[in-house]
Amino acid sequence: MTTKNIQLLRVTHLRGPNIWTYRPVIEAWVDIGAFEDYPSNTLPGFYERLTAMLPGLALHRCGVGAPGGFLERLREGTWVAHILEHVVLELQNLAGMRTGFGKTRQTSVRGVYKMAFRTRQEQVGRAALEAGRELVMAAIEDQPYDMAAAVGRLHDMVDSLCLGPSTAHIVEAATARGIPHLRLTDGNLVQLGHGAFQRRIWTAETDQTSAIAEEIASDKDLTKSLLQSCGVPVPQGQVVNSAEEAWEAAQDIGLPVALKPYDGNHGRGVSLDLNNQKDIEAAFVLAARKGDGSVIVEQYIAGNEHRLLVVGKRVVAAARGEAAWVTGDGHANIIELVDSQINSDPRRGTGEDDPLNALAPQDGAEIILELERQGLTAYSVPASGEKVLIQRNGNVAFDVTDQVHPSVAAAATLAARVVGLDVAGVDLVLEDVSRPLVEQRGAVIEVNASPGLLAHLKPASGQPRPIGQAIIEHLFGVDKKGRIPVVGVTGSQNTTRIARLIAWLLHINGNKVGLACRDGFYLGARQVQAFDSSHWDDAQHLLINRAVDAAVFENDARMILSEGLAYDKCSVGVVTDVSGFESLTEFHIDDLDKLYNVLRTQVDVILPHGTAVLNADDPRVVAMAPLCDGEVIFYGRDPQQDAIRTHQAEGGRVLFVQGAQIVLAHSMNEVAQISLAALKPAKSEKPDMVMAAVAAAWAAGVPPELIAAGLRAFESDPKKKS
Structure with missing residues (x-):
């Protein structure tokens, strides 16, 4: 009780409803020692240093009930255990794990406080608590503190330990319906509801997702055969195992063609609009390297790629892709043009929160091959005004849900049912998603199990779609909550x-x-x-x-x-x-x-x-x-x-x-x-x-x-x- 220090006497993860709140919290018993006699308004420069480190504290309401409430308490004088509570909450927010609940109460022992704060993951919460203690001490003692490094470590923990964004979105939709959830593993396997009335999800898979249907979806040739037999339009195609076979198949099918790995996903190894033997053989090498060696050669369908998300028996979201181009200025090479004209878009990046991917012309095999077809490399300098195609497919993140024609939606839902998937990402190539399918040369090119949801939750343009709500309604109907007595x-x-x-x-x-x-x-x-x-x-x-x-x-x-x-x-x-x-x-x-x-x-x-x-x-x-x-x-x-x-x-x-x-x-x-x-x-x-x-x-x-x-x-x- 004589030293100016903050000691954590006991740290407990309360995993269910408790004396603090209905949600899991970390409870820390904090001994502030001699700081009991030094509230914040008696610590010279502390307010300025702390708010400079964590400007987001200005939004904390505290007991006042409005943004700025905590800063008011800080200026008037509050104790470091209470300050630590708000610092820990803000560190979690900065790391991407949003939370806002916290309370601090004095015990009967002088200088010892019970402090509780909401956390969505125990290890992240404990790490934030320790980082917060160090930060508060640094602000008090006017010592340097590497904020970027601390937040970076916490952010990495959030990425590796917390539910993925798609799973978290579904869980949030369940919570909004009053449906309880239990995380069954350190990954994304989650139980919704209790006992006999429970359902389970694993990202975009549910306990209704058939293993047989997943196997069918992973076999692209079988999928196309089944779809074609049921009247779903698909491009003509053939499985090949060598570059020579690819060229022969392309001639049989008719140019232009597209090549893709037999077992690929996310557009990796896909080449489109191929018209000659050289390009087809090069595309085969790329596709074979990205998959198991087998490659599909199929009829090229002109238009934009679209992803329709089917949940149960209806389309709940749709997104369109766009090709990526740059325009030369006579000075910059293609790498520089991509950085200035494409990657400068704030929607592009390498993280899960970025709706569009950043492009690397010097590293992306698909882009390198596309440039070679145009007689270019990543280091070529296009003439002023010259347009260069960087990426034909990808970027399927532009929301078009409200534009989908009923006939297009019907084809997508039929495709999902034929394969047997309750949640499916159906990929179509279409000239215009708002026009009837019979009026255009559209086709279903893939049906995907466990489809990605982020393109619909955080589209590059258009409004986010309530995917989680649709999946919850699919699993529980409109009123059930999955609860047993x-x-x-x-x-x-x-x-x-x-x-x-x-x-x-x-x-x-x-x-x-x-x-x-x-x-x-x-x-x-x-x-x-x-x-x-x-x-x-x-x-x-x-x-x-x-x-x-x-x-x-x-x-x-x-x-x-x-x-x-x-x-x-x-x-x-x-x-x-x-x-x-x-x-x-x-x-x-x-x-x-x-x-x-x-x-x-x-x-x-x-x-x-x-x-x-x-x-x-x-x-x-x-x-x-x-x-x-x-x-x-x-x-x-x-x-x-x-x-x-x-x-x-x-x-x-x-x-x-x-x-x-x-x-x-x-x-x-x-x-x-x-x-x-x-x-x-x-x-x-x-x-x-x-x-x-x-x-x-x-x-x-x-x-x-x-x-x-x-x-x-x-x-x-x-x-x-x-």
Whole structure:
């Protein structure tokens, strides 16, 4: 506490809803030492140096709620832990991982703060935190800091560790629909939805994408044969394995022709409008080198290349390509002309965010061959006014979706269906995409599985298309959200037994139930593992399991504080009590109010059509009722308890004990009674536990008469795996 330094005492990735927010965050415990006595307005030159390093901080709203709010706090005086929060957020933004949520709160220990910030990838977030600490210290001490290098390292991490832009776009569309997602690998394999209602995507592939269809699409000759047999116009073509065969095939087909690798993609190795033996043989060498050796020679179709994206049974986007030309000035060579006339376009570059590729005439084999056909090299100096063709194909990034003629769209969707792809990129050569297909010499030249989406998400011109929304509608229809019923149980009183009893009642109702609790991991009535499974990883296993159509989770305060909830939302949330903060002092939870803020997380995540099951005998649990977006069911021993009487009067559902009966009531109407005498002794002695489980099952749609039968049949000892 005497040094002017920033120490990170503890860094935790909270992977699910937590005390800070509904989304994953990194929580850092920050000891600012002697800086506790030196807010930002007491550090000479700090404001100027920090804002010069990170001018984007001017957009941070902070507590003021408007851009510039954070700078106002910085001028007035705020503490370095809070400053670090904003610096880390800005570093992530600069690295291409947009985020905005952060909070910093002082603990009961002087100079120690809890700071949380949103991150979309744990390793990137941790690296940004460390870089932010170094940056803040450099700004305080007036030391140099290599901002470009730091952001560059983070940007590289974002590129290698985060979801690709196409996958991320689909996930964002799912999130906007309220569909949860789980990343299943370090790559782009993502689960949308939970359990039995889940779907999976892998970039632009879905779990409906047939492996057979992918194989057909990769065999260009077979694809053309199938398309032709179904009436889709395709260019006449032939597979060859030598330059001599290529020339012979070209003569049979008729000049001009096009050559491309048999198994190529992205336009690599493609040569167009070939009219003589020399050019055809040179094009064969290029195509063979870019593929597996086999080459397709096919009829050349005049026009521009178009990519139509088919999702399900409709075209959802279309883009046109354009040839690239330069005009000579009599002084500059072709490399210089390309740089000044083509690569100077801000839309061109080498990254995924660039809709058009930068061209390198001295390195691109296709461009070199095109120039040779014109008697030129990359170092030739064209005469003033002379036009030179640099690239015939490529640049398929100019949006024409609204111009597509219905007959062109019909040909594209038919081509996708013939191949068998649910998501396909159909390449056509057309003179005019807005004209009927029969009025022009158009043809389908390829059908591609796992098509690139960026040309439609970030076109060089025209508006971006909602591809993700179309794919989500294809997978889930217009209203499904891929959610199974999820029940969460939180508190410290009999929560394991409550969770097991809820799972049993759902099981006898016909659900395929998964349960993760302290007693173990269950599928139906069978105990799969016997050790404590009330943790994030075990809980995720339930959500991944395609056989599960309902899931029950036991969550204690320690799990919420150290891992976060395993699910983003739930159908039913049970809170038994707010007690036992004494075991959580290591988390700076040292009174019941702080524990309340932890346990309320369970209520915060209840869906609008869901239900909170709350213990009416605990005032702090009762206080959580207004936090619930859905319905509330109170349970308690005394029917005259204030919370129960008021809730009944307002038309709500309640449970209470009356004589030897548990009474289920809706408003002032009794729905059912369950005899405590009929229960096994271990349960009849704990009516609170039974009422919590019964209320949760009732909320989940289990009929009261089936609940009563289920209670009589419940076995305390689990059936272990054989």
